[in-house]
Structures are given as structure tokens and as C-alpha cells.
Amino acid sequence: MSNCDLCVVRNRAICAALDAGELQALNAIGRRRNLAAGESLMWEGEDSVLVANVVEGVLKLSTGTEDGREQIVGVVYPSDFIGRPFGTTTGYGVTALTDARVCIFGRKDFDAFAREHPALEHKLLERTLGELDRTRRWMLLLGRKSASEKVATFLLEMSERLMPMGCNDLAEQALRALVLPFSRQQIADILGLTIETVSRQFTRLKADGVIDLPSRREVMILDRRALQAEAG
Amino acid sequence: MSNCDLCVVRNRAICAALDAGELQALNAIGRRRNLAAGESLMWEGEDSVLVANVVEGVLKLSTGTEDGREQIVGVVYPSDFIGRPFGTTTGYGVTALTDARVCIFGRKDFDAFAREHPALEHKLLERTLGELDRTRRWMLLLGRKSASEKVATFLLEMSERLMPMGCNDLAEQALRALVLPFSRQQIADILGLTIETVSRQFTRLKADGVIDLPSRREVMILDRRALQAEAG
DNA sequence: CGCGCAATTTGATCCTGATCAATGCTGTGC
DNA sequence: GCACAGCATTGATCAGGATCAAATTGCGCG
Numbered sequence: 001m002s003n004c005d006l007c008v009v010r011n012r013a014i015c016a017a018l019d020a021g022e023l024q025a026l027n028a029i030g031r032r033r034n035l036a037a038g039e040s041l042m043w044e045g046e047d048s049v050l051v052a053n054v055v056e057g058v059l060k061l062s063t064g065t066e067d068g069r070e071q072i073v074g075v076v077y078p079s080d081f082i083g084r085p086f087g088t089t090t091g092y093g094v095t096a097l098t099d100a101r102v103c104i105f106g107r108k109d110f111d112a113f114a115r116e117h118p119a120l121e122h123k124l125l126e127r128t129l130g131e132l133d134r135t136r137r138w139m140l141l142l143g144r145k146s147a148s149e150k151v152a153t154f155l156l157e158m159s160e161r162l163m164p165m166g167c168n169d170l171a172e173q174a175l176r177a178l179v180l181p182f183s184r185q186q187i188a189d190i191l192g193l194t195i196e197t198v199s200r201q202f203t204r205l206k207a208d209g210v211i212d213l214p215s216r217r218e219v220m221i222l223d224r225r226a227l228q229a230e231a232g
Numbered sequence: 233m234s235n236c237d238l239c240v241v242r243n244r245a246i247c248a249a250l251d252a253g254e255l256q257a258l259n260a261i262g263r264r265r266n267l268a269a270g271e272s273l274m275w276e277g278e279d280s281v282l283v284a285n286v287v288e289g290v291l292k293l294s295t296g297t298e299d300g301r302e303q304i305v306g307v308v309y310p311s312d313f314i315g316r317p318f319g320t321t322t323g324y325g326v327t328a329l330t331d332a333r334v335c336i337f338g339r340k341d342f343d344a345f346a347r348e349h350p351a352l353e354h355k356l357l358e359r360t361l362g363e364l365d366r367t368r369r370w371m372l373l374l375g376r377k378s379a380s381e382k383v384a385t386f387l388l389e390m391s392e393r394l395m396p397m398g399c400n401d402l403a404e405q406a407l408r409a410l411v412l413p414f415s416r417q418q419i420a421d422i423l424g425l426t427i428e429t430v431s432r433q434f435t436r437l438k439a440d441g442v443i444d445l446p447s448r449r450e451v452m453i454l455d456r457r458a459l460q461a462e463a464g
Numbered sequence: 465c466g467c468g469c470a471a472t473t474t475g476a477t478c479c480t481g482a483t484c485a486a487t488g489c490t491g492t493g494c
Numbered sequence: 495g496c497a498c499a500g501c502a503t504t505g506a507t508c509a510g511g512a513t514c515a516a517a518t519t520g521c522g523c524g
Contacts, residue, residue, distance in 0.1 A: 061368070063368065063369065063371075063372045064372070065372065065376060065377070065464050066464065067464070069376040070376070071371055071372040071375040071376045073368040073371045073372070074368065084361065084365070085361070086357070086358050086361060087361065087362075087365070091365045091368060091369060092368060115354065118350035118353065118354075121350065121353055121354055121357055122347065122350075122353055124357060125318070125353055125356060125357045125360065126318050128357065128360045128361055128364060129316065129317070129318060129319065129360055130319075131364060132360060132363060132364045132367060133316070133319070133323045135364060135367050135368060135371070136293070136295065136305040136306065136323060136324060136367060137295065137323060138371065139295075139303055139305045139367070139370065139371060139374055140295045140296070140297065140303040140305070142371055142374035142375045142424065143303040143374045143423070143424025144297060144301040144302070144303045144424060145297070146480075146481090147480075147481065183501075183502090184501075184502060184503095185501085185502095191375070192374065192375025192376060193481075193482090194481075194482060194483080195501090195502080195503095196481085196482075196483080196502090196503080196504085197480090197481055197482075199502060199503055199504080200481090200503085200504080202502095202503095203503070203504085215490090216489090216490080216501075216502070232297050232298065232299070378510075378511090379510075379511065415471075415472090416471075416472060416473095417471085417472095425511080425512090426511075426512060426513080427471090427472080427473095428472090428473080428474085428511085428512075428513080429510090429511055429512075431472060431473055431474085432473080432474080432511095434472095434473095435473070435474085447520085448471075448472075448519090448520070448521095
């Protein structure tokens with residue numbers, strides 16, 4: 001029996017394009033892997049040997065300069081696809097931010113399988129187009145927004161992305177604290193800021209009564225309207 | 233007879249995935265359109281009604297904020313694909329920077345055609361993955377690089393992108409002046425800087441003997457090594 | 465050829481966010 | 495319950511790039 005039958009992302013990941021038999025064939029060339037928070041799955045500039053689906057957890061995609069500056073270029077969640085199919089090198093590192101579970105494939109095996117399953121390639125195309133749109137929108141933030149706009153935009157984006165699915169109850173949303181999977185440094189690396197600037201913006205938003213900060217990793221949005229105004 | 237037989241991008245655009253008969257079918261649902269420099273093909277936030285291939289010319293993809301700040305999120309050249317297939321809205325405006333010729337399709341027509349031609353979807357997937365890689369690399373520049381690093385990186389990127397193809401002769405490259413398809417303001421919008429900062433960086437590089445500026449739109453790279461060092 | 469406009473360059477000043485430095489908090493292991 | 499390590503906050507100062515303001519250049523056009 002294939003693991004896939006029980007897989008929580010079976011119907012949301014690109015695997016949703018496949019029927020039971022095809023899924024079994026894909027399963028045969030892949031395997032599960034657990035990652036501890038902080039562990040890396042691939043490194044920037046490395047040959048593209050693996051691709052993967054995220055089953056559980058949150059991972060970052062990041063690039064850096066020689067002298068150690070880092071920019072997080074993407075964050076992936078369960079059902080998202082990782083890696084560079086049909087290419088020789090991986091342009092960014094992939095590191096788990098929380099403990100994570102992924103379903104990995106040899107890149108060449110996956111390429112060959114995908115080329116024989118157009119429905120799978122189609123799902124991957126839709127996902128990639130969506131990711132490109134999201135990434136381009138983020139460029140406006142990096143290139144043109146001020147620190148306060150960046151932080152406000154970030155919090156709003158997080159409140160959408162981290163909402164456990166099926167939880168669309170607004171009252172509940174209002175009460176729930178976001179639990180960020182990021183340290184302050186990582187938030188800075190997402191926004192193109194320093195840790196100090198991020199910290200100061202958080203403190204200011206709290207003082208203004210826009211958010212509350214119950215603990216280091218939690219944020220409660222008290223005044224969404226104000227955040228939206230500040231996000232520009 | 234189909235226009236496509238004479239098309240200069242026939243073998244480089246996604247059309248290369250199709251045989252003569254398929255190409256004729258695709259041609260039947262598309263048409264050529266000429267754009268004058270400055271003319272827009274689509275607008276940010278608009279319904280996704282069109283997609284297109286670039287036949288000739290250079291176009292920018294851009295987003296902006298309410299208050300008029302702009303960020304160029306992509307630049308497309310002949311054989312590149314434009315627009316958002318399989319989606320409802322276009323996330324950015326598309327505007328010709330030079331006079332241009334494009335081959336446009338109704339988005340829904342194109343979607344339907346693509347779904348029936350996996351080889352075309354595959355080409356589109358490869359192109360989209362490549363574009364995503366390029367875009368992510370640009371995020372490092374926007375988020376983490378200084379003005380001088382940004383300008384140096386830009387000039388190097390341009391010297392690669394604008395090289396007419398088949399012209400790999402290094403001696404010739406060294407002598408040739410790049411003719412930028414961008415105004416200073418557009419360069420600023422690509423790099424997330426102001427026009428004044430871009431101008432000052434250009435002036436400084438010229439004073440340092442790294443580049444020469446024969447005219448407003450031309451740049452000669454005199455010391456590629458120095459530029460590479462500065463690009464970080 | 466010279467006029468007029470827009471793009472670019474140059475200059476002076478300001479301000480946001482970076483940097484440097486110190487202090488405070490929190491969760492962990494003993 | 496306490497000490498320690500790693501994060502995070504807070505404070506003081508600095509600097510890179512933005513902003514505001516002029517001068518200059520180049521170019522299309524009569």
C-alpha cells in the first residue's frame with residue numbers, strides 16, 4: 001500500500017493530478033524525509049539533484065552574498081513544491097524553519113515521470129505561475145516600500161498564509177494569535193531590513209495598539225484596518 | 233500560408249514545441265500586433281484577457297503603489313512569453329519600451345490550446361521556471377545590495393541580455409557599446425533607486441574609467457573586471 | 465541654426481534605516 | 495531556582511540614498 005493514500009496533501013499538492021495507479025508509480029520513485037528545524041535540504045548553487053513536495057512544516061528559500069548578507073526569496077508551506085526540475089542548478093538554499101516532512105524525488109527521475117504525465121506538468125505549471133506572481137508582487141515591497149509599509153504588509157500576508165485551512169470564521173480569526181515560524185532575523189531577511197528595524201516597527205505597532213505581542217513568536221492583530229492603511 | 237514560417241522567433245519561442253500543422257492551428261487563434269514605444273498591452277489588476285509572444289522589441293512588466301511609486305518586475309525580449317495563462321487577473325502592467333511586435337492570443341483560447349498540447353505546456357513551464365529563478369535572484373539585489381552594487385550588477389546583466397545572439401566574439405563585445413532600451417528613470421525603477429542616485433553612480437563609474445557614456449542611452453564597459461568586483 | 469522642452473546631471477540638505485553598543489528577556493539544563 | 499546562551503529590545507550615532515532645487519545637456523522641430 002502506498003503512503004500516499006493517507007497523505008494530508010494528497011489533494012492539494014501536484015499529486016492531485018494523478019489517479020491511484022499513477023500515484024503509486026510516482027510513490028515508487030520518491031521517499032519521505034523528516035527535517036529538523038534548521039536543517040537544510042539543498043544549498044544555493046548546488047547541482048539540482050532533488051525536488052520535493054512539502055507534506056508538513058515551513059521552509060525558507062534563500063540566497064546570499066559572499067559577505068554574508070542574506071535574502072529570503074520564498075517561503076513554502078504544506079503542499080508546495082520545492083526544487084528546480086528541468087534545470088541543472090538550484091539557485092537558492094532550502095532550509096526547514098520548523099520541523100518538517102517532505103516527499104523527495106531524484107530530479108531526473110521526477111523530470112522523466114513528469115514528461116510522461118502532462119496533467120502533473122500542468123499542475124506544476126499553475127503552481128509555478130502563481131509563485132512567480134507572488135514573487136513579483138514581493139519585488140514592489142523590496143524595491144519601493146518603507147520599513148513601516150514592509151512590516152505591515154508582512155503581517156497581513158502572514159495572517160492570510162498561516163490561517164489553518166477551513167478556518168474562515170472571522171470572529172475566530174480576530175481572536176487568534178498568529179504563530180510566526182520566523183525569528184526576527186528571518187523576518188528581516190524576508191523584508192530586506194535589519195533585525196533592529198523590524199524590532200522597532202513591532203514595538204511601535206504595539207504601542208499604537210495595532211498589534212499585541214504575547215510572546216516572541218506570536219502576534220495578535222488588533223486593528224487590521226490600521227495595518228492595511230499602513231501597508232500602502 | 234501562416235506568418236509563422238517567416239517568424240524570427242519561430243525556433244526560440246514556445247512555438248518551437250509545435251509541428252507545422254499545430255503551428256497553423258495556433259496561428260489561427262492569434263494575431264500580430266505592433267506597439268509603439270510607450271504603448272501598453274495590459275494593465276495591472278486587469279482581467280487576464282490576453283497572452284502574447286514577443287516577436288521584436290523590449291517590454292517592461294511593472295507594478296506600482298497608489299501614490300505613484302513604480303517597480304519594474306521584469307523585462308521581456310524577443311521570444312519571451314507575456315501574460316498570465318490559467319489565471320483570472322494580470323498582476324502587472326506590460327508596456328513597450330521600444331517599438332515592438334507581439335503575437336497575441338485570447339487568454340482562454342490559448343489556455344484551451346495549451347491544455348491539448350503538452351509539449352507547448354512543457355516549453356511554457358521551462359520558461360516560467362527560468363523566469364522565476366531570474367526573478368528570485370533579482371530579489372537579492374533589491375533587498376540587500378547597495379546602490380553601487382545594484383548599478384554594477386545591472387550593467388553586467390544588460391551586457392549579457394542585450395548581446396545580439398550569435399555574437400560571442402569577445403573582442404567585439406569589448407568594443408561594442410550597449411544601447412540601453414531604458415531611460416534613467418526606468419533604470420531606477422528596475423533597481424529600486426531614484427533617478428538621481430542612478431545618475432550619480434553612472435557619473436562616478438565614468439570618472440573611475442570603468443565605463444564610458446557616449447550618449448544618454450549608450451554605455452561602453454571599459455573595465456568588466458572592476459564592474460564584477462563592484463557587483464558583489 | 466537656433467528655439468524650446470524634456471531628460472539628465474549636479475549640488476545642498478535631510479531623514480530613514482543601518483550600525484555599533486548595551487541591556488533585557490526567556491526558555492533550558494542542571 | 496539559578497546560571498547561562500541566544501534572541502530581542504532599546505539607545506545613540508552615523509551614513510547612504512532620498513528629497514528638494516538648480517543648472518546643463520541633448521534633441522526634435524520649425
